[in-house]
Amino acid sequence: MTVELETGTRIRTRKAILDAAVRVLAQDPGASLGQIADAADVGRTTLHRYFPDRADLLAAVTQEAGRRLGDAAVRARLEEGPGLDALLRACQTCLTLGDLLTLLFTETISLEACGDEDGFSRALDDAIARGLADGTLDPRLSPAWLQGTLWSSLYLAWSELREGTSPQHDVVGQLLLTVRKALSA
Amino acid sequence: MTVELETGTRIRTRKAILDAAVRVLAQDPGASLGQIADAADVGRTTLHRYFPDRADLLAAVTQEAGRRLGDAAVRARLEEGPGLDALLRACQTCLTLGDLLTLLFTETISLEACGDEDGFSRALDDAIARGLADGTLDPRLSPAWLQGTLWSSLYLAWSELREGTSPQHDVVGQLLLTVRKALSA
DNA sequence: CCTTTATGGAACATCAGTGTTCCACTGGAG
């Protein structure tokens, strides 16, 4: 019991709570723990058993976001190829983050606190620097603006997907088209 | 007293509270009325005297947003010239909305509730339709996506301005450049 | 089958935000 051996049941419950938290908080950052527990089909008591207080839950969500973001960075192979192409790959990969995008974008959880120093954010900075050097990114746009445009376009795309009114294929297409047009030299 | 003749003092106080509400809520949509009163340099009692409850305050902010948005639509002359140019004028005009942009974008207040039926939103739809018809806007992008890109770029620009790290001139330049590149045919 | 293990609900104390009332004060208009 010293190392908290996690049984299958506990892992599953923990994941259900975490998923519900992401889903509910994305829609309402001020949602109560009761709402999250309900969404997870779990008693409020159980939620507190896994995450003693709100801060613990938020920290766990943040950590999960960091993990997923790290995965995304690896899958997108941000260090390969021209800078612009890397950014477009980042777009596609990040769309799979779903509601986590909303939490990051609205600063319900902070990218800085994700333990992301050597992860996604860094890799993105590198890709942008590379793109400016290799001439695939518009030199009239600052690195901060390039990164900001990427994030806000991503958030827009996720919003559209979440609405569910437009088919995924269309949204991804418009996202990539827009970002390419906006950022390319 | 039947028509609530507003003295200069009352008008000034009311405005101070409204301004503070916009400023504070933009930074934290869940801010307490106490925080808003403090930011307005006004006692909480006084705030309640002007806006009996939170909903009243929010409604007043929403109404103010509608008014400012209506002004913006007029000033931008959205119905004139090519669609793309109208949208670029809209960008510049809307940047003056400041923190109201944040409230609208984060849905702290809703555009629909602004009483905006015949105002900004409608004019924007028209400008987009016109731009698609006159060939200045990219026909591969849906009206919804075009409008979404406009808003998110606007929000990004305002975020940069708010940070205060980059000079206003640079931000506006990058905004217009990005939007033009992204949306033009 | 029986024993852990995990759970849900009820009850409770606590706390922060809200909305109200009352009273004392202040400064500007008359």
Place this chain on the structure above:
DNA sequence: CTCCAGTGGAACACTGATGTTCCATAAAGG
């Protein structure tokens, strides 16, 4: 100077969220 509109603060009741404890129950696994 004298009102009095406008204000701020103290005090209060009320509400909803939070975090805790305890107990009964269910289900997973040997």
